Amino acid sequence: MNAPVTATKLHDCRDAFAATLEKLAANDETIVAVCNDSVGSSKLGGFKSRFPDRLVNVGIAEQNMVGVGAGLANGGRLPFVCGASPFLTGRALEQIKADIAYSNANVKLVGISSGMAYGELGPTHHSIEDFAWTRALPNLPVIAPCDRIETAAAVEWAAGYDGPCFLRLSRVGVPDLLPADHKFELGKANRLREGSDVTLIANGTLTHRMMKAAEILGSQGISARVLNMATVRPIDEEAIVAAARETGAIVTAEEHTIFGGLGSAVAEVIVEHAPVPMKRLGVPGIFAPTGSAEFLLDEFGMRPASIAEAALAVIKRK
Known part of the structure; x- marks a missing residue:
């Protein structure tokens, strides 16, 4: 579908999750919720009011939080373990590995305020390594919805999925991109725009920027395909290979370091199955400084016009 992205209302995906x-x-x-003193930031206030006996707040103790989630799952509960993504994935990575992934526990990990959503709080609060950490683990699907519609669909999918998963949610507002009746399918990309000259691939907060970049390219006579790659693991190899063979050039963008995340996952598929010119946009292997998430994305070359420029450069390499 090639519907233009207009200046529409922005929505916080945490609201759709809650x-x-x-x-x-x-x-x-x-269903129970487990959090790390993050009832407010995880938008669990309504859940607490409605189901006070089914909310477990462990305090600022993320390793314990993941362990509690695993124990609840072993006891027949369906836990959604929620916390700021840098602390959930960073502080508790060993517990995620051993208690959740290795044990294949039926725990739904929800990383809130991912990427650079905490902006002004700086590198300690930026979560720009969580794709790399989590997608390296077996048994753990890694998902970053692009809007509130996909967020709701992914939460419904997660509740019905028998096994662990990691949902990566931002607090930065994004427009609606998907139809209201969208159904989430693990490992399946959504083709949001048709194109034959280059493919733009993103997820989360970057997908709508890719759509705007595609419009800019279209005004210059360049046909850009846009793929929303919500599932980072398992990645949609079929869609990536088709994009490479049919458009001949790929640009990825992510609110994450360029090492080990979405761009790396796409590159792994490309180099093995259909080598074409490619550009990865993201944080270039540094600690991102302080500043709003929007400012930082722009500074790291991910404003729509900059994405369009990167696509033009990649096309010239074909």
């Missing part, structure tokens, strides 16, 4: 979790919990008494 509303969906409450709806599911109303019909499933096994």
Whole structure:
């Protein structure tokens, strides 16, 4: 679909997460929420009010939080373990590896305020390594929805999936991109725009910027395909290979370091199956400084016009 991206209302995907979790919990008494003193930032206030006995707040103790989640799963509960992504994935990575992934525990990890959403709080609060850390682990699907519609669909999918997963959510507002009846499919990319000259691939907060970049390219006579790659693991190899063979050039963008994340996952597929010119946009292997998330994305070459320029440069290498 090639509908233009206009200046529409921006939505916080955490709201969609919280509303969906409450709806599911109303019909499933096994659903519990576990958090690290993050009831507010995880938008769990409504859940706490409706299901006070099904919210476990462990305090600022992320390793314990993951362990508690694993224990609840072993006891027959369906835990959604929620916390700021830099602390959930960084502080508790060993517990995620051993208690969740290795044990294949039915725990849904929810990394809140991922990427550079905490902006002014700086490198300690930026979560620009979480794709790399989590996608290296077996048994752990890694998902970054692009809008509130996909967020709600992914939460519904996660509740019905028998096994662990990691949902990466931002607090930065994004427009609606997907149809209201969208159903999430693990490992399947969504083709948001048709194109034959270059493919733009992103997820999370970058997908709508890719759509705007595609419009800029279209005004210059360049046909750009846009793929929303919400699932980082397992990656949609079929869609990536088709994009490489049919458009001949690829640009990825992510709110993450360029090492080990979405761009790396795409590059792994390209180099093995269909080598074409490619450019990875993201944080270039440094600690991102302080500043709003929007400012930092722009500074790291991911404003729509800059993405369009990168695409033009890649096309010249074909």
